[in-house]
Amino acid sequence: MYLQHLHLRNFRNYHDQIVQFQAPKTIIVGDNAQGKSNLLEAIELLATLKSHRVSRDRDLIRHGIPDAQVAATVAHRYGTNDLDITLRDRGRRTIRRNHEALRRQLDALGSLNAVQFSCVDLELVRGAPDCRRRWLDSLVVQLEPVYAHILQQYTHVLRQRNALLRQSKRESASVPPAAIALWDAQLATTGSRVTRRRARVLQRLAPLAQHWHQQISGQPETLTLHYAPNVPWQEDEPQQVQAAFLTHIHQQQRAEQQRGTTVVGPHRDDIDLLINDSPARLYASQGQQRTLVLALKLAELHLIESVVGEPPLLLLDDVLAELDLQRQNHLLTAIQDRFQTVITTTHLATFEAGWLAASQQLRVAAGAIAPLL
Amino acid sequence: MAAAIVNARHQVGLCQTCFHLSAEPVCSICSDRTRDPHTLCVVADSRDVIALEKTREYRGRYHVLGGVISPMDGIGPDQLSIQPLIRRASKADITEIILAISPSVEGETTTLYISQLVKPFVKVTQIAFGLPMGGDLEYADEVTLARALEGRRELL
Numbered sequence: 001m002y003l004q005h006l007h008l009r010n011f012r013n014y015h016d017q018i019v020q021f022q023a024p025k026t027i028i029v030g031d032n033a034q035g036k037s038n039l040l041e042a043i044e045l046l047a048t049l050k051s052h053r054v055s056r057d058r059d060l061i062r063h064g065i066p067d068a069q070v071a072a073t074v075a076h077r078y079g080t081n082d083l084d085i086t087l088r089d090r091g092r093r094t095i096r097r098n099h100e101a102l103r104r105q106l107d108a109l110g111s112l113n114a115v116q117f118s119c120v121d122l123e124l125v126r127g128a129p130d131c132r133r134r135w136l137d138s139l140v141v142q143l144e145p146v147y148a149h150i151l152q153q154y155t156h157v158l159r160q161r162n163a164l165l166r167q168s169k170r171e172s173a174s175v176p177p178a179a180i181a182l183w184d185a186q187l188a189t190t191g192s193r194v195t196r197r198r199a200r201v202l203q204r205l206a207p208l209a210q211h212w213h214q215q216i217s218g219q220p221e222t223l224t225l226h227y228a229p230n231v232p233w234q235e236d237e238p239q240q241v242q243a244a245f246l247t248h249i250h251q252q253q254r255a256e257q258q259r260g261t262t263v264v265g266p267h268r269d270d271i272d273l274l275i276n277d278s279p280a281r282l283y284a285s286q287g288q289q290r291t292l293v294l295a296l297k298l299a300e301l302h303l304i305e306s307v308v309g310e311p312p313l314l315l316l317d318d319v320l321a322e323l324d325l326q327r328q329n330h331l332l333t334a335i336q337d338r339f340q341t342v343i344t345t346t347h348l349a350t351f352e353a354g355w356l357a358a359s360q361q362l363r364v365a366a367g368a369i370a371p372l373l
Numbered sequence: 374m375a376a377a378i379v380n381a382r383h384q385v386g387l388c389q390t391c392f393h394l395s396a397e398p399v400c401s402i403c404s405d406r407t408r409d410p411h412t413l414c415v416v417a418d419s420r421d422v423i424a425l426e427k428t429r430e431y432r433g434r435y436h437v438l439g440g441v442i443s444p445m446d447g448i449g450p451d452q453l454s455i456q457p458l459i460r461r462a463s464k465a466d467i468t469e470i471i472l473a474i475s476p477s478v479e480g481e482t483t484t485l486y487i488s489q490l491v492k493p494f495v496k497v498t499q500i501a502f503g504l505p506m507g508g509d510l511e512y513a514d515e516v517t518l519a520r521a522l523e524g525r526r527e528l529l
Contacts, residue, residue: 104514149516156478164444179449182442182486186478 001113001310002075002340003043010061010068011087012038013367023360024337027351028344029372030364036344039364040116040315042070043342046083047114047313048138049095049105049148057087065089074112077310083111109145113308115300117293118317124296125280125289129270136271139300140201143307147197154190154266161187161262169260187265188245192238194266195229199236201303202227202271208299216291216298216330221275223295230268287324294327298334305339314341321350328352390461392437392454394419402426402435409433411468415458415487417441417480421473433471436461441479442486450486462491473500476520 003021008014013035030036041051041060051060061068071084085108086094094101095108102108123131140147161183168175206225213223233244249256249264256263273280273292280292297314304312314335320328320343332354335341348356361372387393388400395401402408402422412433416422422435438453462470470491474480488497503521504513513521 104516106516107514146515146519153478160444160478160482167444167447176449178486179442179444182482183444185485186482190478 001077001312003072003112003313003342004075004080005073006039006042007069007071007084008039008042009070010065011042011070012060012062012068014038014062015367017367017369019362019369021340021342021360023358024339025341025343025355025359027348027355027359027361028342028364028369029346029348029361030344031346034364035367035369036364037118037317038367039369040118040317040342040344043072043112043114043313043315044116045070045085046072046108047112048141049085049108050138052116052118052120052134052138057093058089060087061089072112081111083108106145106148109141109148110308113142113304113310113312114315115297115304115312116315116317117297117319118315119319119322121293121297121319122289124293125273125284129268132271133267133269135296136198136202139205139303140197142304142312143201144197147194150190150193150197154187154194157183157186157190158262158265158267162260165256165262166260168257175257184246184249187249187262188242191231191245191265192233192241195231195233195269196236196238196241198266198269199227199229205296205299205303208302209295212298212302212334213292213295215334216295216327217288222277223292224272224274224277226272226274228270228272230265290323290327294323294331298331301335301339311339314339316341316343318344318346320355321345321347325352328355387437391435392439392457393422393435407432411466412471413458413461413467413469414471414473417474417483425473433469438474438483441474441477441483443479453483455487455490458487459490462495467495469496469498471498471500476502 005021006019008017010016019039028036028039041053045051045060054060066089068087069084070087071082074081074083082098084096093105095105096102097108097111121135124135137147137151141151161180164179164183165175202225209225210223213221231245231248233241245264252264275284275288275292280289284292301312301314320331323331329352332352343355345351362369363372384396385394386396388395388403389398390403391400393400393402397404409432413436414425414431414433415436415438416425417438417440419437422437425431425435436454436458438455438458440448440453442448442450442453461467472484472487474484484499488499491497501524503524504510504517510518
């Protein structure tokens with residue numbers, strides 16, 4: 001897929017900005033706080049309906065304005081699609097595809113696929129488990145849009161169950177068994193859907209990540225992605241997994257009542273990243289960590305391509321300059337001209353020549369974008 | 374007009390049997406002798422009764438819960454008319470209970486709760502969820518389609 005055209009109105013620090021993407025690689029140069037990442041954020045919003053930086057729509061709108069709009073034209077193999085999102089200071093957002101409002105926002109997922117790589121992703125190795133869960137979830141959503149709904153339902157069940165546990169704790173009463181059993185069953189049903197899908201996607205991602213890791217590191221190191229679910233299960237059968245949930249809930253009953261919150265479920269999953277069987281979090285050097293994250297991103301790109309049938313976009317937010325020339329080269333060979341890439345940077349000096357050749361170069365200053373002369 | 378609203382506010386209460394909105398102690402549906410007394414349709418809200426009545430396809434009686442189970446809003450089974458439902462189901466010669474509660478997380482939890490309680494003495498069914506009539510398969514959203522697939526049935 002190819003993003004041809006992007007129109008931002010009152011989005012972040014942009015007033016009214018049109019960007020035409022004219023080459024497979026677009027490099028956006030600008031000083032800090034001029035709007036580079038905001039542009040990538042707009043693309044991320046179209047692809048995932050979320051921003052990894054903020055959770056409220058209000059924060060995406062230019063200060064003092066009631067609404068903002070992000071519109072895009074995306075070329076697919078079978079034709080072009082127009083997609084636009086209106087964000088409101090107060091009230092719900094509206095999403096339209098080909099100028100028709102979508103009844104369900106989740107329907108917009110899949111119109112545009114993108115893999116983002118920013119300095120936040122370097123946290124994937126060292127950071128807390130929730131970084132890795134969020135990363136995996138956003139990948140699963142792109143591959144199986146229904147997952148967004150499944151995750152939403154799980155979160156909803158979790159909130160209801162927590163409300164019940166909290167209430168009992170506050171009143172220092174034990175939770176009524178009939179009431180909690182009901183939410184146990186719902187937690188098992190929705191939670192097993194989440195964990196099974198996460199496992200399935202990781203299983204497909206692992207060999208790709210291993211392949212790219214070997215390519216980039218040029219060494220016989222083995223990268224292993226190991227899913228560490230909070231509720232361990234063996235057989236990929238809905239009943240079996242649900243039974244595992246119920247057993248685990250039963251074991252943790254006392255802990256849950258004491259803490260007044262749910263401690264069982266995929267909201268406490270983790271993904272172990274191992275290099276030669278030792279945790280990368282503890283032993284990997286800075287360079288190894290970078291190689292690892294880059295391998296994960298390349299694996300994502302190729303997995304999305306094979307599932308969706310079209311190459312997704314690659315968004316590189318301020319990270320290319322941080323990679324050494326050798327890794328830049330690997331990335332370049334891996335993406336060729338097949339994956340449309342949007343790159344932000346503060347300076348072009350550290351770029352490998354191959355990246356600069358045949359790329360479209362833009363300059364952003366104070367929320368205005370113009371060709372770089 | 375204002376007087377009419379005030380009057381309505383004073384006169385409208387709940388039916389003692391099914392908890393549907395009613396000006397009389399027993400609502401017009403419960404007192405209608407031509408309606409099948411053996412089938413009960415359980416809904417969350419009086420508005421659902423009105424929606425189902427519009428179809429004129431259902432000839433049984435109703436039971437209105439007055440909401441769905443939602444701990445976040447402080448609504449547990451005791452805040453709903455679930456005990457009266459059990460009493461009705463166990464007392465009268467009810468042969469089938471149809472659960473017609475929206476498929477939200479809370480709705481499904483409520484459905485699960487009621488079905489567990491009444492299953493021992495009566496046949497329990499749940500209305501089907503899926504594609505709207507006249508809707509094209511290709512335009513249905515994935516969540517609905519997945520749900521419709523889940524509830525597929527064998528052709529007889």
